[in-house]
Amino acid sequence: MRAVRRAALAILLCAAPVVVASAHASTGPMDRVALREVLRQHARASARGSIRLPLPEAPRASAAAANAGELGAIARAAGSTRVLVGVRDHGDLPGVARELRLLGAAPEAFTTIGVLAATVPSGAALVDALRADPRVAYIERDRELQAAADPFDALDPATGIKFTWAYDDVRAGDALLAAGGGSRRTVAVIDTGLDVTHPEFLGRVARTLDTASGTSDVSDSVGHGTFVSGLISAIDGNNIGGKGVAGNTQLIAVNAERTCTDGSRGCFSVGDVVRGIEFAIQSGADVLNMSLAGEGFTRSQARALEAAFFNDVLPVAASGNNAQRPQSPNPLEFPAAAIGGQRGGRGIGLSVAATMPNGVVAPFSNHNDFVSLAAPGASDRSCEFGVFSTLPANQPTEWDVPSSCSRVLVDASGARFAYGEGTSFAAPIASGIAALIWEVEARLASEQVAEVLTATARQPAGGGWNEFTGTGIVDGLAASARARVYDVTAPRARGTARRRGNRVSVRVGRSVDRTASGHELAGNVTYSLLVSRDGGQTFELVRDRRPRPFTAWVALRGRRQNAIVSTACDGNGNCGIKRLGRFRAR
Numbered sequence: 001m002r003a004v005r006r007a008a009l010a011i012l013l014c015a016a017p018v019v020v021a022s023a024h025a026s027t028g029p030m031d032r033v034a035l036r037e038v039l040r041q042h043a044r045a046s047a048r049g050s051i052r053l054p055l056p057e058a059p060r061a062s063a064a065a066a067n068a069g070e071l072g073a074i075a076r077a078a079g080s081t082r083v084l085v086g087v088r089d090h091g092d093l094p095g096v097a098r099e100l101r102l103l104g105a106a107p108e109a110f111t112t113i114g115v116l117a118a119t120v121p122s123g124a125a126l127v128d129a130l131r132a133d134p135r136v137a138y139i140e141r142d143r144e145l146q147a148a149a150d151p152f153d154a155l156d157p158a159t160g161i162k163f164t165w166a167y168d169d170v171r172a173g174d175a176l177l178a179a180g181g182g183s184r185r186t187v188a189v190i191d192t193g194l195d196v197t198h199p200e201f202l203g204r205v206a207r208t209l210d211t212a213s214g215t216s217d218v219s220d221s222v223g224h225g226t227f228v229s230g231l232i233s234a235i236d237g238n239n240i241g242g243k244g245v246a247g248n249t250q251l252i253a254v255n256a257e258r259t260c261t262d263g264s265r266g267c268f269s270v271g272d273v274v275r276g277i278e279f280a281i282q283s284g285a286d287v288l289n290m291s292l293a294g295e296g297f298t299r300s301q302a303r304a305l306e307a308a309f310f311n312d313v314l315p316v317a318a319s320g321n322n323a324q325r326p327q328s329p330n331p332l333e334f335p336a337a338a339i340g341g342q343r344g345g346r347g348i349g350l351s352v353a354a355t356m357p358n359g360v361v362a363p364f365s366n367h368n369d370f371v372s373l374a375a376p377g378a379s380d381r382s383c384e385f386g387v388f389s390t391l392p393a394n395q396p397t398e399w400d401v402p403s404s405c406s407r408v409l410v411d412a413s414g415a416r417f418a419y420g421e422g423t424s425f426a427a428p429i430a431s432g433i434a435a436l437i438w439e440v441e442a443r444l445a446s447e448q449v450a451e452v453l454t455a456t457a458r459q460p461a462g463g464g465w466n467e468f469t470g471t472g473i474v475d476g477l478a479a480s481a482r483a484r485v486y487d488v489t490a491p492r493a494r495g496t497a498r499r500r501g502n503r504v505s506v507r508v509g510r511s512v513d514r515t516a517s518g519h520e521l522a523g524n525v526t527y528s529l530l531v532s533r534d535g536g537q538t539f540e541l542v543r544d545r546r547p548r549p550f551t552a553w554v555a556l557r558g559r560r561q562n563a564i565v566s567t568a569c570d571g572n573g574n575c576g577i578k579r580l581g582r583f584r585a586r
């Protein structure tokens with residue numbers, strides 16, 4: 001048996017129970033598209049930046065009840081402890097931050113997702129102080145994550161397989177033609193950094209962040225992030241190396257890597273990943289590439305991904321490389337399993353499997369209900385091949401470890417390249433094509449981009465969905481053709497509201513779906529009713545996705561205006577909004 005590569009950065013969260021939370025609700029993202037549309041319109045109207053995650057989460061659970069085992073572990077920890085504290089409401093951030101400062105911490109606030117990161121001198125004192133605090137939704141340890149150290153391998157010029165076979169396999173050239181050479185959408189790569197001096201990235205990097213130092217220096221001492229980035233945006237036609245699938249699409253490079261506690265390189269913490277996601281959202285990223293996979297999932301990760309959804313950011317993740325490991329093979333790994341829809345259905349993002357040049361799934365590629373689709377990421381010959389991309393210059397990487405069979409290529413300019421295998425390298429290929437599809441039809445919502453890609457993927461054998469390749473290999477030509485006719489027009493919402501004392505009688509009227517000429521018609525209109533009692537900061541769903549028009553009573557509460565909004569959404573999740581009125585309780 002050949003060696004199984006672990007090109008994905010492993011997130012080691014084995015002790016954590018799988019708390020999939022809201023990012024992975026069994027009912028799927030359609031429950032929240034109406035809410036998102038209302039929040040977006042409101043944000044535009046008030047010229048606010050990123051949309052904050054709607055809080056509190058439903059269902060509510062006390063911090064203690066939600067994770068008693070976790071609190072016990074924090075209380076027993078010796079010495080100072082890094083924790084993540086989720087607040088119930090955004091307004092609770094300053095108050096809970098004050099409590100943390102009283103405990104001797106210097107908390108950092110993630111304002112989009114309502115989470116505080118802090119190192120507290122005593123875990124026991126923290127648990128004592130906050131376990132019954134009604135402002136706290138949960139407290140969890142900020143775990144250390146690790147990059148797997150298995151090496152990547154290099155090119156054998158005798159193979160006869162094109163270096164850039166992956167580019168051809170997903171018909172990137174056709175998608176690039178349809179998109180006009182690239183996308184104005186930006187792909188954020190949360191990884192081990194990027195060699196921004198590599199000539200393949202000249203003019204391709206929009207922003208950078210090193211989550212550990214807070215600076216823009218994203219030097220990549222592992223090589224993984226530079227390799228992933230090259231698959232997306234390496235320059236075509238510059239007589240150097242290969243080419244990324246997304247043409248002149250810009251990157252946001254986030255180095256979330258830290259030195260491990262044992263002194264080796266290639267570790268992460270959940271806090272770093274969450275900080276990276278928040279930075280990407282606030283920097284206006286459109287696609288979030290996470291070539292990370294690990295067992296277990298935390299509430300803070302769930303919140304960060306949910307916030308990505310509400311900000312119309314598409315998360316794309318590697319399904320994981322552990323299908324063949326000796327101990328408990330083929331685990332469910334995250335974040336992929338939290339964002340891929342169930343059995344090819346709609347999710348908030350894409351879980352990407354890896355395939356070989358013969359179209360067959362890579363033996364190491366995880367298979368489960370949440371695999372969305374596949375992209376090239378392995379060789380069908382031997383561990384010496386895979387997909388071809390960029391390596392950092394002047395940095396010893398995983399590819400340079402003498403015991404690895406890698407052979408690093410250096411061209412006349414000194415730029416370095418290699419082959420690599422892993423779902424880590426399939427994910428960025430899907431991310432790059434996603435950015436192009438978004439350029440072909442700019443009005444697509446993030447989960448609609450994912451749907452266009454899954455609906456048009458090319459199944460190597462048979463049809464439909466399977467747990468190995470999802471709906472098939474990404475197909476840039478078919479996806480751009482589909483994007484051109486995808487229904488992105490919302491039905492017109494209808495409704496009236498009439499006050500009766502401290503209640504409002506609402507009548508939601510029938511809507512007919514609409515579409516642009518020459519486009520498909522999604523149909524399947526559903527109706528929702530939302531109310532905001534805090535000046536439009538948050539909206540509560542009073543009625544959710546009803547298949548028919550309805551009447552309802554809304555109680556007026558609180559001291560501020562109660563804003564009542566009806567929505568009519570079509571089957572693609574395009575939502576029309578009608579503001580039915582503002583009323584103040586007497």
Ligand SMILES: [Ca+2]
Nearest residue numbers: 235240241242
């Ligand atoms: Ca090139």
Ligand SMILES: [Ca+2]
Nearest residue numbers: 487489514570
């Ligand atoms: Ca429509």
